[in-house]
Amino acid sequence: MKKQLKHILPVILTFITVMLSAVCVNAKTLTNTSQVLTLYPKSSKIYNENRRMYAPANETILNTNLYYGNKATSIKAKKSSYVSAVYHNNYAPALTQDKLYPSAYLKAKKAGTTTITYKIGKQKYSQKVTVKKYANPFKTLKINNLNLASKFKSKSNYTLSYNKYRGKTLKLQYSAKKGWSLNVHYLEDAAVKGTSYRKNWIKANGTFTVTKKNSAIIVYAYNSKTSQDEQCIIFFK
Incomplete structure (x- = not known):
């Protein structure tokens, strides 16, 4: 019996040590x-x-x-x-x-x-x-000849008339303030499944067509110095 305990005891102690270590890791x-x-x-x-x-x-x-x-x-x-x-x-x-x-x-x-x-x-x-x-990330922002940069001084959303721009191809000009970078795309439907919405990226001085009511221009802004992410949106309603 003593010989059996002599062999079993180290195994039991090892098991107890491992279990206690696991508990400690979990508690950390x-x-x-x-x-x-x-x-x-x-x-x-x-x-x-x-x-x-x-x-x-x-x-x-x-x-x-x-x-x-x-x-x-x-x-x-x-x-x-x-x-x-x-x-x-x-x-x-x-x-x-x-x-x-x-x-x-x-x-x-x-x-x-x-x-x-x-x-x-x-x-x-x-x-x-x-x-x-929130901080305005735009140095310039224009749709055709419409200046919009100042519209984002104290708010991140702005609405334009869908009926006025429906079916029109528009030029989008934008540039970022110092420290900010901008990525822009046109979103037809917020309920879209998967990643198909990511196809409609718009470059600075690029164009887009207003195809659907409640669609929007989505601007992703990032400040590399402060690690701040923002979204600015132009809705067509």
């Missing part, structure tokens, strides 16, 4: 990549490809919880006046399937920096979140 809070959110003017919309719709601009998907239902829970902000959590169902943006996945979003409420904590399964995470106020 991991630091996730920081995230910069834009605080848009009230009632602003952005195109959310994950939800296939124009959605509230101040809600940004949590960057560890992108598409497939690894739902973050117990989200808490050290400064709750800066950000809070909301939940929405997402489609997988690269696919045409209609299956929905629950996902966590961060709602920007006030400019500043805070730390959030949350869990995915049993794993705890910590993440720095910075909220920056």
Whole structure:
């Protein structure tokens, strides 16, 4: 019996050590990549490809919880006046399937920096979140001879008449302010499935045709210095 225990005891101790190590790893809070959110003017919309719709601009998907239902829970902000959590169902943006996945979003409420904590399964995470106020990224913006850059000084959305421009091919001129880069495309339908919407990119001094009511020019702006992402939209309604 003593000989048997002598052989079995090291195995038991090894098993206990491994299990304790696993528990320790699970209990450790991991630091996730920081995230910069834009605080848009009230009632602003952005195109959310994950939800296939124009959605509230101040809600940004949590960057560890992108598409497939690894739902973050117990989200808490050290400064709750800066950000809070909301939940929405997402489609997988690269696919045409209609299956929905629950996902966590961060709602920007006030400019500043805070730390959030949350869990995915049993794993705890910590993440720095910075909220920056919306800034006009345009140095120039024109549709034919219509100057629009100043229209985005204090808001990120602008609406033009669909009936006025229906079926017309228009010239789009744009340039970015220092530090910003711009990518622009024409979106016919926000509910489009898959990535087909990404085909209609418009170069500076390029053209596009207004083909559908409630279509839009979507401008993706990025500031390399501050890591701030923005969307500006021209709707045709």
